[in-house]
Amino acid sequence: MPKHKPLNLAIIGCGAVVEELHLPSLRRLARRGVLRVTLLVDRSNERMARLKRYFPDAACVQDVAAAFPKPGTDAALVASPPGLHRRHVERALAYGCDVLCEKPLAVSSSDIAEMAKVAQRHARILMVGMTRRYFPSLAAAAALLQARALGEGVEFRCLEGDVYQWPIASDAPFRRETGGGGVLVDKGVHVLDSLLWLFGPMGVVLCHDDAVAEGVEGNCRLELAGKGASGTMQLSWDQSIANYLWAKGSLGEMRVDPNEFRWIEFRQEELPWERRPCSARWPASLEAFNPKKAAPQTYADCIYLQWVQFLRSVAYGEAVPVGAREAYTVTKQIETAFANAEPLPQPWLSAEEQTAAAQLHWRKEALK
């Protein structure tokens, strides 16, 4: 790493996402003298104490209002619950901090629009933590699509689902008033961002989900359509479903396991499938020119590279991979999906249960 003045970082929200995902990268960057964690903000003293073990010089405050102004803070990681992101991001930006905010940037597109204005007004970086932009598999798929290897009229199918395993400290993600929705907000932000990145602008044509009464969706299926591609996106956080991205066009077909970082599979028309190595690399150091580049091998590596990109954006004004504009587009699509949500067909249930699931669907309940 080059000789820069260490960036003083505030961490707003000290929950599982920081401890489980960001901590190794932050410690690594701190060891290299690139950044210093100087401020921890969380309502829970216990959570702050756990992080303070790694950043003993950091001050701890329980309320973000007391956190700013705090002299000498250059940047902030906002990892509080999504419903608080707007307040926390805007406060940090207004104080003059560059901000890396965990996804989703906010729970409504109008909030994101306001946040973007604040970032612009204060000429600060606002980057969204969208780690999948560093997945070598998705980068390889993007390269194939960019090279038009699949040809025209691309159809895709993307499924992603497993049983939720995050060690969360509250049930906020499972309530509409605090989480903004269910799996579509949680995983959907990631997957929609990836699909829009890969296949270009698309809109939600149809949304089916399984929430009833005051529940939030545990499963959803969206149909998306755009100029160059159309397909379905299906998500679950309560069961193991097949996990893959498949796409086919007039010239070829690809199948991608997003979590397989070494290869994707491709075939031209009806020829046999072949593996294509993932070769994308991202800057892994802070030199302004010809930085060292690296290919991530684990999810933790992706987070590290995301931090390096954030630091490079702060230092050199490089464009952020996902900012307010991309987050706005994704959130707008989620809002469209929710506004038009219909009951998810579940033919394996008894006829009585299927009828009840349709009658109790949350949209119908909400419109009552």
Add this chain to the structure above:
Amino acid sequence: MKRIAILGAGGFVGARFVEFATLTGEFDVVPVIRSFKSAARLARFGQCWHRADAGRIEELRPAIAGCDAVVNLTLGDFDGLPAAALAIWDACAAEQVPLLVHLSSAEVFGRVEDPNLHDDSPLLARHWMAYARGKAAAELALRGRFEDQRVACVILRPGLIWGPRSPWVAGPASQMAAGKAFLFGGGRGICNLFYLDNLMHSIVGVIESGTRESGCYNVADNETTTWFDYYQALARELGVEFSTIHQLQAQQYRVGLLDRVEGLRQTALGKRLKSALSKSAKQRIKRAVSLLRKTPPTSGPVPRSFPQVTRSDWHLQNTCHKLPTAKFAKAFGDLNRYSFDDAMVRTGQWLNFAGFANLRLQP
């Protein structure tokens, strides 16, 4: 309307109970979970859930107060199962809940090798599987309370619980799609299946019967199904050529890396390490373990897949006999609403929904 507390409501069986109760209104359900993350499976119902550790009576009591029955579906640390089972029984007694239905496992006998096995046969105390040892120990602990009339305890022992969302469906389906599925000895071993909804209706039937008798009962689907039958039906629903399923000799098994890792995970040291390691540390260990294996080619033709056999697969697929269930039928009647064929149609519909059907990942 009966009020039933479901302990372990965040599991796939528990969530099915909550789904059924929410959609049919046949009974009033009280979902009880230990950690917030378990609420993910319940979030879509908009139900209120209670948080309680099954091993802590003082946490359980407010959750089960006023219930007609408690169904114990919890599965935490295997070594802690007996203590948790007793704590649940004590909480029922303290809150005057008259019936506890405890879900055990047919694996408490080991695989069914004795044709004369019956519901009250001795349990296999030294099973190689930590899960089965824990289940057997929990049963023995609860049997010590059978004479106490305050709470009737009905212990049910299903084999493999299958159907929509079941790991016993999603697992083979993924393997078949990837060309990694396998059968030992032509699949002639008995697959002791119990369809999820048959299990649910059996539990509801026990509760509806108003029994005040404690007892242990084996439970299973009515049909005798071999692994061949099961895999053939799954393959049909998935649109997979049955001939792509690898055929292995019945004795063709040796302890592999996965078994060694699983064995280490179940030791006291392994458990302590697992809870102490961060997510990224676990990722790095997984990565290091994967590097020990032969590096697969990253370019060129997609190579042929091979099965990854575990001791558990080998053990289960070599089962000799069907689990006898006459005692349950005599006490409560035949509560199995779904035949194997009906259940497989519904499972096929779920496989299609879950993206497994017509997904051929092999070259």
